[in-house]
Amino acid sequence: MxxxxxxxxxxxxxxxxxxxxxxxxxxxxxxxxxxxxxxxxxxxxxxxxxxxxxxxxxxxxxxxxxxxxxxxxxxxxxxxxxxxxxxxxxxxxxxxxxxxxxxxxxxxxxxxxxxxxxxxxxxxxxxxxxxxxxxxxxxxxxxxxxxxxxxxHGALSRALAENDAILSTLAETRGKAVTVHNEDGDLVFANATLRTDLHLSFQELLALPRAAQQLVAQGVEAGAVEVNVPGRPTHALFAHVFAVKDGLTLAEWHRDA
The missing domain is CATH 3.30.450.40 (GAF domain)
Known part of the structure; x- marks a missing residue:
């Protein structure tokens, strides 16, 4: 790391x-x-x-x-x-x-x-x-x-200030557990709801984009995924993915469908 x-x-x-x-x-x-x-x-x-x-x-x-x-x-x-x-x-x-x-x-x-x-x-x-x-x-x-x-978060905020499309999408998902990642599956944003409502650890947050990117690669907009980090319980989550702009993808996360 x-x-x-x-x-x-x-x-x-x-x-x-x-x-x-x-x-x-x-x-x-x-x-x-x-x-x-x-x-x-x-x-x-x-x-x-x-x-x-x-x-x-x-x-x-x-x-x-x-x-x-x-x-x-x-x-x-x-x-x-x-x-x-x-x-x-x-x-x-x-x-x-x-x-x-x-x-x-x-x-x-x-x-x-x-x-x-x-x-x-x-x-x-x-x-x-x-x-x-x-x-x-x-x-x-x-x-x-x-x-x-x-x-x-700060790095993404600077990018968001120049990208109305991403700002609009985040506004629509306000209060929901979301991540934003790039085409390589690297996390660029994760909101606090992921930790407060879904109770995910820091390392689990880093694993979410890779799981979401698998849905993107399969060409599907939503699906069930498992987040498995050594030493932690496996989390069964459901994700909706949205292509935003400039190679960024937003994923909205739930405990079930």
Missing amino acids: THASFDFSNLVEFDALAQSIAARLNCSLSLISITNGDALQAMGHSGHEPDIAQRSVAARDTICIHTMRAGQPLKIADVRADPKFRSAPTVEALNIGAYLGVPLRVDCGDVVGAMCAISREPRIWQDAEVSYLQAVADLAESKIERLTLRYE
Whole structure:
């Protein structure tokens, strides 16, 4: 999963989380990073780096990529004494002596980034410190999902301002659970009703356009679909699809026909 479309322009709340981690764990640096193509982008940074370009680093050069691949907390008491990690370019760049990291996940369990605490000197990380970092990660995950959806809504809003046809269609479906997706089955809009009335998770919202696009490919205007996300109950839904304009399709969702 990539967050290349994530809005990185306002990261104050994630910086505040990183600063609280550094203070609570008495470490020199804390980072909250998510994938952005082949890079890890530091959404939260406890240091002072106002230039957003300085927050991005190739994922392969980090220790956090190992945390993400493992999918579980990673504790390294002395990074420079560990042959597996000491050659990572960020060890020298960030002066890493000890490292503690936990993965960041979205609703379905997909790992999208990592949160870490860094000490300049070797240290033994305690279980309570791991538990604290995981608790903050849970909070960060909910913020990531919320802000990702907010960005997608904002991107569509800008497009809608120039497209009366889509505006008219959305006006007609006001109060109903709807998504808008493109020809590739990528979600560009999902309204709040999908979560409040149909009780769908963030990852289930991302699966809806692919299900709707199957109806479009079959040349039918309505049909029953199943939304199946690992670790979640299968949702049997009924969708009406409407071709709007410029390759966009609107789908209206119900629990039954």
